[in-house]
Amino acid sequence: MHAINKQVDKPKSNCGVVGVFGHPDASIFAYQALYALQHRGQESSGIVSSDGEKVYRHLGMGLVNDAFSDISILKGLKGQLAVGHNRYSTTGSTMLHNAQPFLVNFKEGPLAISHNGNFVNSKSVRSRLVADGSIFQTTSDTEVVLHLMARSREETIVKRIRDAFAQLKGAYSMVLLTRESIIGIRDPRGWRPICLGRKDGAHFIVSESCALDLIGAEYLREIEPGEIVIIDKSGVNSYWLEEQVERKACIFEYVYFSRPDSKIFDENVDKARRKLGKNLALEHPVDADIVIAVPDSSNTAALGYANRSGIKFEIGLIRNHYVGRTFIHPDQSERDFKVRVKFNPVEGVLKGRRVVVVDDSIVRGTTLKQLTKMLRKAGAKEVHVRVSSPPIISPCFYGMDFPTMDELIASNKTIEEIRKYLGVDSLGYLSLEGMVDAVSNDQKGFCTACFTGDYPLPPEEASNKLKYEDAGTISNNTY
Amino acid sequence: MHAINKQVDKPKSNCGVVGVFGHPDASIFAYQALYALQHRGQESSGIVSSDGEKVYRHLGMGLVNDAFSDISILKGLKGQLAVGHNRYSTTGSTMLHNAQPFLVNFKEGPLAISHNGNFVNSKSVRSRLVADGSIFQTTSDTEVVLHLMARSREETIVKRIRDAFAQLKGAYSMVLLTRESIIGIRDPRGWRPICLGRKDGAHFIVSESCALDLIGAEYLREIEPGEIVIIDKSGVNSYWLEEQVERKACIFEYVYFSRPDSKIFDENVDKARRKLGKNLALEHPVDADIVIAVPDSSNTAALGYANRSGIKFEIGLIRNHYVGRTFIHPDQSERDFKVRVKFNPVEGVLKGRRVVVVDDSIVRGTTLKQLTKMLRKAGAKEVHVRVSSPPIISPCFYGMDFPTMDELIASNKTIEEIRKYLGVDSLGYLSLEGMVDAVSNDQKGFCTACFTGDYPLPPEEASNKLKYEDAGTISNNTY
Amino acid sequence: MHAINKQVDKPKSNCGVVGVFGHPDASIFAYQALYALQHRGQESSGIVSSDGEKVYRHLGMGLVNDAFSDISILKGLKGQLAVGHNRYSTTGSTMLHNAQPFLVNFKEGPLAISHNGNFVNSKSVRSRLVADGSIFQTTSDTEVVLHLMARSREETIVKRIRDAFAQLKGAYSMVLLTRESIIGIRDPRGWRPICLGRKDGAHFIVSESCALDLIGAEYLREIEPGEIVIIDKSGVNSYWLEEQVERKACIFEYVYFSRPDSKIFDENVDKARRKLGKNLALEHPVDADIVIAVPDSSNTAALGYANRSGIKFEIGLIRNHYVGRTFIHPDQSERDFKVRVKFNPVEGVLKGRRVVVVDDSIVRGTTLKQLTKMLRKAGAKEVHVRVSSPPIISPCFYGMDFPTMDELIASNKTIEEIRKYLGVDSLGYLSLEGMVDAVSNDQKGFCTACFTGDYPLPPEEASNKLKYEDAGTISNNTY
């Protein structure tokens, strides 16, 4: 018997960031916002608060509830200002060392930072800083920001920020905390979502609007690409980074990553996701008895498909939400088991039916292969897979944690080959046009690099994993 | 700020029981079965195994994964026989002391027991045993079984079982372990589900068939009401309790409690649940734009309603599955918050629509009241509540953990009063006939006491909480 | 690398018991008394309290401080009555299951029990009870007491106690708690120490007087062999067991086990231990430069030896008190290392000197062998071992956890052979007469069975390990 990790092959990505200004118990709201953003990161969680004099930090491994296991922790995070962060798990090794928010002291006092995104030139900037005598404590490229701000010769915080980010390229939706201000920053292309909210005179910056809903705060607006929002006693002030370019919002946030009840990029995720399903139905019709989703992420697209096609929507797969590590017996197939522990087919629904399975995306295809096998075993007469996004052929350099090109099934197989691999009767992917049409309300400018290989900002480095530091430090803590 | 427990007011109930015979690593399969039965009990989890000579026990608090946090624990539970148990949380005080399986030594050697259900006369039996010199270590009525079996003058295990259960009345789906056998027992009315499976020569007894699916075992059949199944080297042997009465399977297992992908009482839960929705649509039609479910337990009934009524099914509420204890601010309403942390409405779906909300049952009505308020706030023009079971008016004495009659909203209010309390445009409950029709495939004989007050076996005691022992022991452990 | 347990081969034994009556915060004093009695048991610790209505229990593994890690635990143990227990570790498997105080409900209500000692006929009594339908939950022979009291037909608690103990033979210093009384019981031979104390109107029963010192309570007197002391609202009342025999107090408590600052059997341990050293010097003089102890248990005897012999006392071995599990490298000798981690020789003291090493007893001899090797390596010119008790040749059936006869070095080797095995220049054991003379102040009647094989009460069973139950249950818990 041995343990398996049941994570199936969806792109895990990203992080959740939070800022609160102007409430005497800022940390409790930062905590609730992180709770609502749990889907954006499950490795570690942390909050830094400030009472205008001291700053307080707490970091912990695991889910928000694990990291903040006692209310006394929140009570210890005093003050009217707070920033928080949920970190996602990149590898098996979970490291408190890399947990955010980072907190340092520089010449202007303490500075905390929560980062969602990825720089494409941090390695070269880091090398330059190191050559100049900087020391690094983490393998995270976020630390580069702190050094650039500390070393800037500019006098004001806005100028320091502009100075620092003039040297950095990539995706960043960030929240900073100084003793007396909360600062939201979004890169000029605006890859990652980040928005502003308000409640009872307090202001909130969060990755997705679902965090405002939980707090009970009102949604105000996106932080614009290239915008710097500084919230302090004088109010909410807006500044701009130097670079002005076309927006390149991550379309994959709509396809899979964000919560369906969120508004991102000023648009409802649910609405976009439903239209992905409708467009898919138009592009890839099929004669079938029922439409089912791979729950829960594909539910909305499947409904869209069903409504547009007129084929009945059914719940053919039950998802088990008590998931975590499981132990298996050596006689059991790990691949089979890890799908089975997460999904169970509903025989009564599937038996003798021609089934359309809607999935939001295919990364490696291993899970979907097991799922479709499971559907057949439960009696499905035909299995037709419909994917509410185009084939993923290229990795992401802007924060979405796809595997390497070698592992992306669509990067190595034709659609017909994928169909055979999955062992299904037909396979249809939504076209790029169909996808962009679904999400383009009034807005324009999306990054579709993972589907096209067309990178708005090519990575300066061969990989977004920093070889140098990875070789350097493997760190762990017990408490 | 203080902590709240987000449990909303659904009947939590029951327990999950498991038995494995004939696999060299029996405990790993017992563990997996408990994992699949997690929804039946989250307070504690335990396994007892036997290698024919020694028996091994491990108990732990919390979810299966918390209790069995390391594979070395499972490896320590040696042998080809195992029984397991998931216990549900009755009160705020969680007690390892009451965790099952119980394990004792009596004249025939070690005996372990896992119990799902509730006796109606355990208090008087217990008093008699105590007067006769028995000592009790727990407040659980399961312990009574052990004393009766130990004190029985009968020679064989079957006769001892018959002797013990001739003195006990109530609901019991049980698995026992002796050094060399696994024994499944089901009370003559068969309130709780329990079934048999097989894989590679090993036999399994589980509460619901979804546990067999995860293990990869084949479903054989129900253990019949009144049946004793003894599995040992000689094979699977069937015996019968003395009492022969009409079956009274718990209809609420179909309505809400069992997993939709399970087969219980030899019928698919999903199929029954869908028909509940269909019958509901026939009984309580309404002119509306969309049908939504209170996810996830009402999904299937809502689909049934939508299909039969022809009104479009939509996902109008997103359920957050990262739930647990949450901390709130004193300014926040606890009632509001605990619903909001679990459900978020999808504005794009609800705005301007006339909405049918299908829920499987209403216990106190507090959660549903918050939910419908939330729907209106998200823009629903009309809200029509449809409930896929009749009003719950009476407590359950057979294992389902309903609140007292005072707290059951339908026990104290007319349907019109409930509608007003919920603040909805209309309210319709499925009729008793409609419910029974939906679940009666070829089978007959259901207990509907919670809907009718018509108890197949009246409780001999005023309450199923044993006053005497509750006053006696409050126990806790640290490890 | 692998882990070793540094326990060196001293007889670990016994348990510590505590009772408190008449203080509104009884549990805090029970806790402190257990803290002072930590040396009597390190496996688990527990307290049961009563407020006259409810009883409360907490058990935990490890040291008192581990088991009672938070003051809220003590605050939860309400009431004016409390009993506590420290359990010693018999084997590698530590089991919460066997932790005391036991707590059960019988016909008179709740009953808790803390036991120090061992019965010699519990197996046969247990068999009789089992045959009669009793069920056992632990492998501890203490559970037998509870069954006998529960099954007794007597009306009063005193009569029930007399009835139960008329059937049991062996060593028992016990404290019981009922809802409204604390009861101390000591077997007719009085093997194990137990005494009474008082503070501010509250009464205390503890294993050794050092527990009274820490609480700040006054020492009153021993509980006499054969005495039953019942403390309740009516005051402290004394009763007697039926059997009246000669006292057989455990002489080994003076030699090694009790704390030197305790008074046991109405005599200071320190005083007795010093006289053991003096008598040893008279019996086994040697021409040497310094006397050193194996710290800390032999310090007092070594001082006695030094004072009587006129040879200078020195500290030649430093004992490391931060002990626990340690990890070693495969190249390191485990035997060497485990002694080295506990003791370090002081070269400046030993170099070139003729050294008398006083040890209180020799069990297996393995540690002492390593120690004397270590002394030679540090430069000792001659090493003369003097032991302040006679050779241990027989196991103990009354609670002291000696190894089997095979492992007792003096049971298998002559003194000259032991001297050779230890590799020392001379070896002298105190004579039986010398030992008895040292401890016999005004008192008489000691058990010297481990030194003589002369058992006051022969074991009815071949072993004090109950085969039947050992085979039955191996149990573990996580919290």
Added chain:
Amino acid sequence: MHAINKQVDKPKSNCGVVGVFGHPDASIFAYQALYALQHRGQESSGIVSSDGEKVYRHLGMGLVNDAFSDISILKGLKGQLAVGHNRYSTTGSTMLHNAQPFLVNFKEGPLAISHNGNFVNSKSVRSRLVADGSIFQTTSDTEVVLHLMARSREETIVKRIRDAFAQLKGAYSMVLLTRESIIGIRDPRGWRPICLGRKDGAHFIVSESCALDLIGAEYLREIEPGEIVIIDKSGVNSYWLEEQVERKACIFEYVYFSRPDSKIFDENVDKARRKLGKNLALEHPVDADIVIAVPDSSNTAALGYANRSGIKFEIGLIRNHYVGRTFIHPDQSERDFKVRVKFNPVEGVLKGRRVVVVDDSIVRGTTLKQLTKMLRKAGAKEVHVRVSSPPIISPCFYGMDFPTMDELIASNKTIEEIRKYLGVDSLGYLSLEGMVDAVSNDQKGFCTACFTGDYPLPPEEASNKLKYEDAGTISNNTY
């Protein structure tokens, strides 16, 4: 009831440092060395190892055994090089954030550092670095070293070290780890001990020789004041810091802090400590019956006193080694209790006697006051306190954690006033000359600042607590 921390008022201080080079399982030996140096720091423990390519780190709170609770942790710390650190607890807030070894990446690759000692000018150096754009992550002055080394324009590691330490003043016995070397550094005055050892071709750097004894390594020599020892593939190479000044070894290490079985500053601690007692007997004779120690730290000095004075040495106080946090009742005096939990008087030894109590030093005097009260209560006829060091009148700026001058009893009271405060019959402190005479074997040059106020290196800053950062960061982690 509430919790107290039983630490009595001895100077807690210092840290323990360790380096290992040249063994394939370097981390296991680093762990064992830390285990032997546990007395130098109990707050946190950590190890960084290197396999020549990657470096690995593990930090944990509490004792070495708590921080390294599983052998898998040590197995994960791969490689032939390791440095370790035990940190002492300065305040109630224990912070993993400040646990060492620190580990950073700078232009030469990873660098880990373990520091014992204290700088006197780190605040000004830090301010300069911060003004120049450095960012700080901890409140520890050790971090300054890393910045200075990273910013140095020198090419070789030796020159970088010289460059960095030319700017820093104070006490430092340090061990550094780079990918391929272990480096020991000791400040020119050599306040803190640090020495070299060897075993099977591997080399060890440890704070005290007792760590070599446990590992089984041979003691080679001290690292000299002002020396830099670099151990790499080429062997053990010695270099020198620029500053060359008179040695100022901390005399208090002999008086109290180091383990008696250690060799520090090339001299046995035990030997020095014994001579302190002898000189004390010569300076302050008294007509008494017995000499007792305040165990364990004063044992050797008390023996010296006894031997020289001819008064019999006795064990009059038993020290309880199971110490930790304890809970007390509000009616109990915290001051009394915390002494009583640690020490218990032996009445039989003390009653009616004229007692000389030898203590190694008096800091606040509060514990000793309780102790002497306790001795009188146990019957001592006279109590004469003899202290084996002079009055402590000034704080230490070089790493020993004395309280502020206000709290040092000898800084505020005359000896006669202290005698009265303690309530003893006489009080004698060893003279400065008597102390220096005792420790000066062949060596010269001791720092006696805490006894004289004569600081070899005056602190540039009013306090060695950095105001700026203390205000800045309060940090905590959970795992």
